[in-house]
Amino acid sequence: SQQGEEDPQALSIQEGENATMNCSYKTSINNLQWYRQNSGRGLVHLILIRSNEREKHSGRLRVTLDTSKKSSSLLITASRAADTASYFCATPPRGYSTLTFGKGTMLLVSP
Amino acid sequence: EAGVAQSPRYKIIEKRQSVAFWCNPISGHATLYWYQQILGQGPKLLIQFQNNGVVDDSQLPKDRFSAERLKGVDSTLKIQPAKLEDSAVYLCASSLGQGYTEAFFGQGTRLTVV
Known part of the structure; x- marks a missing residue:
């Protein structure tokens, strides 16, 4: 069954603006991972946050994790047209090794 | 470091035909995944291998799909016979560990089935 769900389904912003997308999950996790998929290509790993971490940064990316609410957010600051892609969260359930994905958030960044 | 290699990139077949996909994971990666991604949806896990053993194949339609991982390295995914609804992108992925690492x-x- 699907573990993680991204929200919103679609997001349209202007270059330079920040983009925030969220992920909710159902069961306890080992870690939470965010991936990006450009149109018609494979997924690319962006960032991994462990269940005992609350916030993590990587370049223009900021990820937060709230295990009490079973949710995570991905913030992309100063977005660029090249950030246009679909973003997915993956949440391996604690005790399991399966890496499953939600339906993703489709981000469109206009010049 | 070489990435995950898949072939072919594109395949068009008629329904009821068979097709096979090949995947060569990153050297040293013990875990290998096959996903099916239908247009507009997220990747759906079909099967997960740890070395050459199956960890999870609960969503693999076993009446028509089969997969193997040879000597814990390369893997093939086969569909026989194909249906129209099998039209999708088939993604292979690998990782060092079982869901604990990227x-x-x-x-x-x-794959397009016509």
Whole structure:
């Protein structure tokens, strides 16, 4: 069954603006991972946050994790047209090794 | 470091025909995943291998799909016979560990069943 769900389904912003997308999950996790998929290509790993971490940064990316609410957010600051892609969260359930994905958030960044 | 290699990139077949996809994971990666991604949806896990053993194949339609991982390295995914609803991108990914570390994806094989 699907573990993680991204929200919103679609997001349209202007270059330079920040983009925030969220992920909710159902069961306890080992870690939470965010991936990006450009149109018609494979997924690319962006960032991994462990269940005992609350916030993590990587370049223009900021990820937060709230295990009490079973949710995570991905913030992309100063977005660029090249950030246009679909973003997915993956949440391996604690005790399991399966890496499953939600339906993703489709981000469109206009010049 | 070489990435995950998949072939072919594109395949068009008629329904009821058979097709096979090949994946070569990153060297040293014990875990290998096959995903099916239908247009507009997220990747759906079909099967997960740890070395050459199956960890999870609960969503693999076993009446028509089969997969194997040879000597814990390369893997093939076969569909026989194909249905129209099998049209999708088939993604292979590998990782060092079982869901505890990042997965690296290949470019995928786009299958069209007509």
